[in-house]
Amino acid sequence: MLQKSFTDGSRLTVLHLVQPVEGGVARVVTDLVAAQVRAGLRSVVACPPDGPLAAAARTAGARVCSWPAERSPGPRLAREVLTAGRLVRACAPDVIHAHSSKAGLAGRLAVRGRVPTVFQPHAWSFEALEGRAAGLARAWERFGARWSDRILCVSESERLAGQRAGITAPWSVIHNGIDLGRFRPAREDAAASARASLPLPEAVPPGVPLVVCVGRLCRQKGQDVLLRAWRTAAVGGARLVLVGDGPYGDELRRAAPPGVLFAGASADVRPWIHAADLLVGPSRWEGMALAPLEAMACGTPVLLTDVNGARESLPPGQLSHCLVPPDDPPALAAALTALLGDPALRAGLGVTAQSRARSVFDVTRTAAAVLCLYEELVGMSRPTTRKRTER
Incomplete structure (x- = not known):
């Protein structure tokens, strides 16, 4: 069972910043916020309004905010960072959970360690690129790690790939989970x-x-x-x-x-x-x-x-x-x-x-582990990212 609140009875607010909005990332976020809403958390999903995630997250009980962001970095990045910053101020989350490389880029630039931040790569961006583009992506991830209270990987091999790329960060590995009530063996016929x-x-x-x-x-x-x-x-x-x-x-x-x-x-x-x-x-x-x-x-x-x-x-x-x-x-x-x-x-x-x-691979176990991670970060007297940037 998920723990429903902080020990002082307050309600934890999580802002999920997400791009892309389809495929496995959308399913992971939807399952996660559904479990968090059931546990009594206030889950907010900021994502592009087109695509299946916005409707699915709303159905799961999350508050959904429009964050118009393209899938890849481009000339609109500055505007996307500013919009993300406004959403953070309006939402006042206890934790920001940025999903995938684009949200990780914009979210960490917008917040820069001022709010406990979890970055979940959902596969490293530099593995999708070649040559100079891959080098730039690795360089950004090494730099952006300073604004991550935790980098959350879904497999140990994903974490090791990040380490081999020179990323130095506080790491957590929590395997993806699935809804075992939905995905069950079929009857014989x-x-x-x-x-x-x-x-x-x-x-x-x-x-x-x-x-x-x-x-x-x-x-x-x-x-x-x-x-x-x-x-x-x-x-x-x-x-x-x-x-x-x-x-x-x-x-x-x-x-x-x-x-x-x-x-x-x-x-x-x-x-x-x-x-x-x-x-x-x-x-x-x-x-x-x-x-x-x-x-x-x-x-x-x-x-x-x-x-x-x-x-x-x-x-x-x-x-x-x-x-x-x-x-x-x-x-x-x-x-x-x-x-x-x-x-x-x-x-x-x-x-x-x-x-x-x-x-x-039970999604309830995954969601419980993620909640424990949030509570660990929020329970720190001062987030690790702020300690590093204040030196």
């Missing part, structure tokens, strides 16, 4: 029913393996690598479905071989997970992806690339079967061939994955 009800242009016949990839259609998620692997894997008549949309959608459709279906974005991915024989996460970089955890909790086996969070997600005994190097189509094709050719292996992997997800 439900998988067939889910498959029959999928919104696909053509039916997937019974007995034909169905492979599902859930994620935004973008470079990070690596669907192009999966399509290259699919061309060479010995998958028989298996079908591959990409669930999601994004900037790479048209390019991926042009590159897709026969047997690949595009389902578009889905507000509820559970039918896809229940219908799948295997979920594939071919990402190039992550912090700790949510879709594999959701699939594991439902008893669906997963095949992942060895990016941050993947090894910590999988049961230790599955690494040889279910983990391949990122950006390596031949290795991914070989793993697909092995798993799709062995139904008994997939079934065993699904059982073990379900046990691990349900014992380790």
Whole structure:
């Protein structure tokens, strides 16, 4: 159970500054504020008004404020920083929780240690960049760490990546969690029913393996690598479905071989997970992806690339079967061939994955750990960032 308030009975106010507003970041924030509202906290979400997060956070019980911010740094950054500062003054939070690189940039520039600040990268920005841009991103993160009372990573490997980049900060590692009440194994007859009800242009016949990839259609998620692997894997008549949309959608459709279906974005991915024989996460970089955890909790086996969070997600005994190097189509094709050719292996992997997800990745445990972190920071007589800047 979450602790509901400070020891003196006052109500803790948390301002979540968020950009982007879709995908895994939005789901993490929505689950977190829902748990915080249930625990009696005052949760405020400041984010761009377009996109699913604003409505989802409002439904979860948070107060939602408009923060018009672009996804990447640009000429509007100064205005975004000023707007963030005004929101902080109006909200008067006890803690600021900045989610992802853009909100971390604007939020820390706006506050500069005057309010206890948690920065959660949700995957490091410099891992998405190359050359000079990557160097600038690393330099900013090293500099911005002085205005972070805590950098919150969702996996130990994400924390180590930050340390290797030269970021010196007070760290916490709290794994992503999922709603185990929503993501549960399907009944015996439900998988067939889910498959029959999928919104696909053509039916997937019974007995034909169905492979599902859930994620935004973008470079990070690596669907192009999966399509290259699919061309060479010995998958028989298996079908591959990409669930999601994004900037790479048209390019991926042009590159897709026969047997690949595009389902578009889905507000509820559970039918896809229940219908799948295997979920594939071919990402190039992550912090700790949510879709594999959701699939594991439902008893669906997963095949992942060895990016941050993947090894910590999988049961230790599955690494040889279910983990391949990122950006390596031949290795991914070989793993697909092995798993799709062995139904008994997939079934065993699904059982073990379900046990691990349900014992380790409960969102209520995640939310409780985050609340303890907030209370630790607010309980300090003077935040660590202010001590550093006053020297």
